[in-house]
Amino acid sequence: MSNETITQSKTEIFTTKSMVLTALFAAILCILAPISLPIGPVPISLASFVIYISVYVLGWKRSAVMCAVYLLIGLVGLPVFSGFEGGVGKLAGPTGGYLIGYIFLAVVCGLFVDLFVADKIQNRVIHFIGMIVGTAVLYVFGTAWFCMSTRMGVVAALSVCVFPFIVGDLVKMLISVSVGPTLRTLVKKI
Numbered sequence: 001m002s003n004e005t006i007t008q009s010k011t012e013i014f015t016t017k018s019m020v021l022t023a024l025f026a027a028i029l030c031i032l033a034p035i036s037l038p039i040g041p042v043p044i045s046l047a048s049f050v051i052y053i054s055v056y057v058l059g060w061k062r063s064a065v066m067c068a069v070y071l072l073i074g075l076v077g078l079p080v081f082s083g084f085e086g087g088v089g090k091l092a093g094p095t096g097g098y099l100i101g102y103i104f105l106a107v108v109c110g111l112f113v114d115l116f117v118a119d120k121i122q123n124r125v126i127h128f129i130g131m132i133v134g135t136a137v138l139y140v141f142g143t144a145w146f147c148m149s150t151r152m153g154v155v156a157a158l159s160v161c162v163f164p165f166i167v168g169d170l171v172k173m174l175i176s177v178s179v180g181p182t183l184r185t186l187v188k189k190i
Contacts, residue, residue, distance in 0.1 A: 036082035056180030060110020097145020108134030
């Protein structure tokens, strides 16, 4: 990799366009994530859907930054987490692992999207597989945190933290893989 490529890669994340898009997606995440359906200790929210879409528009680096910004906004107490909550207590609580896991979700999904151009249908399948892998990483990290926080067994935790979400997350992934490449193309034209 040449020095020019490295310099371009480092500065690409700091262009005005990229900063505005990252802030826009952080705002979208802050608006949609609190709207949740409380079905148990872990609610259903649109946060993962925003992240799935963001990796197409922002790439993995800026999506990870967007998730970190979202977490910092919630950490200072603004009600951006599920159920319109915020603060250290929510982040350190039983579902905090899922919140922190959003960064890993963005990195894993984003790497699959960035490495395989969406022009070909088989690459969209790879994107979908990448989203499954990223979501599995999110599930593992979040469920481990949940088990440590609540002293619940793994099987019991999976029944309340993972199994109820699989179908919904697969639907979010399918929608993202369908519209994400088009959004990526439109944003690149701007």
